[in-house]
Amino acid sequence: MTADETGRETRLFITILVLTMAMMVMKAVLAPAPPIDTLAVSDNDDIMRFLSVRALLEGQAWYDMTQYRMLPPAGLDLHWSRYVDAPIAALVWVAAQVVPMAQAEAFALVAWPTLLFLLLLLATGFAARRVFGTQAAIVSMIALALWPPTGLTYFGPARIDHHNVQILLTCVVLITLLLPGRPVRLGLAGGLAAAMSLAVGLEMLVTLALAGVVLLVQTVLRQPGKGWQLVVFALALSVGAVLLFVGQTPPVEWPVPKCDELSPPFLALAGVGALICIAAAVISAWMGSLGLRVVAVLGVTAIGLAVVYPLIAPCFGGPYGNLPAEVQALISTRITEARPALPPLLAGDEMAFRFVFPAAAAVMIATLVWGVRAMAKRDGVETTGRVAILLAFGWLGVIACQFQIRLVLMGAAAVPFLMGYAIAALLPGREGGGARAGRAVALAGTVALTLLSPTLFTLVRSQEAPSGPASGQASTTAAGSADASDCRTAELVRSLDAAPPGLVLTSSNFGPVLLLLTDHTALAGPYHRSAEAVANGALPFDGDETALRSALASTGADYLLLCREARYGDGSSFATELARTGEAPGLEPVEGPDPALILLRVTGDGAG
Structure with a gap:
């Protein structure tokens, strides 16, 4: 390659790198909702991480990872690391020296995941260029931006877990x-x-x-x-x-x-x-x-x-091994990311498809390309060995996600490299003769199945049915309901502060956001360190009247929170009936919160 060609490739690589970085920064900065509102509808773990950061800034001890507003007075013990809390808290503290605390928190919610993505983009881009060349590096960087786990889900605004x-x-x-x-x-x-x-x-x-x-x-x-x-x-x-x-x-x-x-x-x-x-x-x-x-x-x-x-x-x-069997079952069925990938993938589940399909396609196609090129000796020994290493990591993620969808992340670092390698190997000019047309078809198919499949899937689904909440947007379903998550918006949850602060029994999906946006305390959350918190957020809402009233009595709840017209459990539960009628003996409706929510005060005989 001549010096001019090398210079052109370098300029092209830097241009794509800068444009990709600028695009991701602009997408984060210009997000339509305020960061705190985005956090409210984000993953529950992101919310709990943010609450841990707040607690650290407010003086909670470094070694103390307890969330005291869930299951008070003892609180909920978390198994997370302060090594993630610390840099986020540092961003908040630095920004708070020049802007109000609310703006400082908003800055950190956007800056932290964006900074991590930029570092990932730089590392992947320069490494891919070093081992596979400029074309593969460019595709790898584009893959990072387009594959939902890296380009949207885990590096988007407010994703601070x-x-x-x-x-x-x-x-x-x-x-x-x-x-x-x-x-x-x-x-x-x-x-x-x-x-x-x-x-x-x-x-x-x-x-x-x-x-x-x-x-x-x-x-x-x-x-x-x-x-x-x-x-x-x-x-x-x-x-x-x-x-x-x-x-x-x-x-x-x-x-x-x-x-x-x-x-x-x-x-x-x-x-x-x-x-x-x-x-x-x-x-x-x-x-x-x-x-x-x-x-x-x-x-x-x-x-x-x-x-x-x-x-x-x-x-x-695993981490759930010591939990009661019924709580393990709740985690495996209610936490979307904890389900095996294949059944929801075959059923057309959006999260499973957007996470797993592009990765699996990239690994399979890259394996085929690698095998053909190795047999034809088109790649050197070093390149063949490097792709073999990437394939080992890629296949690990594909196999692991058959146990839990989120385990596709085991191979996440390799997926962009594999997309870059496979697509660059099929670009025009790398082979001659009559194979050009076949190579073009293979290239188009590879691009569609890897880089573009999440977008194509979204377009097809948008034509089939009205759009709804993004699948996998929160890590749990709301006590098994079909639509209770529709009530988990920042505006609706904030309206609960119209009622005096109290201890609230609600479905697991509402526990963390209740702590984030109101002065209330919560009795339920999807965290395996507490079998009680997991059970409180599901079993009372799935069962009959006796089960719900027993839970209100045993927890000492001041309020019961429901989403109006929501379906809990299989639809025959007492909570589902309450969500429709909004009244029952001993449960007094509270005026003030948005009508889309039902907040019931537990009176003397309400927990009978």
Whole structure:
């Protein structure tokens, strides 16, 4: 390639990068609703994260992650990390030095996810250009903007939960596996990013383990420098995880094993993993036969896993393992993101389609392109190996989402790279002869199935039925109702402050937003650390009159909140009847809130 051609490609890459960044910034800044109103209809976890940030700014202790306005007086214990709260709080504090607090909060709600997206865009764009060329990099950046999980859902205004942080961190880990460079630096960067990801949340644990496996295989195969990178990666991960654990966990809880956050079982797993990696590097350096290296490394791995198994085995049931069976069932059926992907995908569910279909299509098409090009030797050995690494991560996400839709994020960092690789490989001029027409058809089909499929799906659905609330906009359904979420708007919820502050029993989906926009306290929320909070938000609303009145009595609720004309449970519940009639003995209608809501005061015999 001549200097002029290189210059033109560089200018084109920078132009697309700047335009994409500008587009995403403008989309965030010019959002039609105020950020706090966007947060009110966003994911419940984003709301609870924001409430944690507020509490931190108001003086709540660093180690105290309790939300005291849910299930008072003890409050709701959260398993989240202050390492995400801190930078958001810093943005609020800095902005509050020059503007009122409400505007400072609005600034942080827009700035934080937008900043994370810009960092992800820069990392993906420059890394893709380095390993696959300018055309693939341009497509990868466009893919980031068009694929809903990255371009809209997790990096949009008010999306301040930890998922976007984890996508960025796993992208850093993945890039350290793709880029050439000094092994020690790459291992250190990847290991520290992996440690921070574990401190933020455990959702990417398998993804990070896969990164270690990739380095382990490369080390056994004696690829240059990979042994050192593996050792440094493992040490940085294990030591970094310990330091971050100490920084966010109160000393009294250091010995306590927990399955939903970084704790002793996972620290032990990281430590044993580091020892396995060090042993593997030594074995690979000293043993001559590949077969002997493989057997020895497998043996060391088996011994290490056997040692750590007793510590990690109790967590095999996942974070919900210790909850009552009926609460586990509520989580698996009511939380949209916790459902397996295939049934809703086949049923045309919007969230499942927009999240899963483009990713699955990208992985499958990239696998086919990679296989054809590898057999035809059109890619070099390094490129073939890099795509194989990306495919491993991509397939992990596709397979994992068959258990829970949200687990597609395990492969989220690889999806834009795979789209860029596949589409760039099909661009005109890369092959000659009579295959040009076939290549054009394949290119059009790939673009439609990957980059454009979410938009095409939305257009088709808009022609079939009137538009409704975006699927997956909130992480839970409202006590199983068909339309109760229509009442969860900022204006309607704020109207509840017309009533004196009190303890409110409502469906899970209303608990967090009630805390965000009113002075009331809540008894229900979709958070697995409290079986009571999950059950309060569903079982009373699904059951008969006795179940609802018993819940009012046991919780000591001052109010019962319903969405007018909503359908709760299977439609035969007492709550559904109340939502239609708005009255019952011992439940006194409260004047003042918007008529779309029914707020009933519990009188002396209301909880009988």
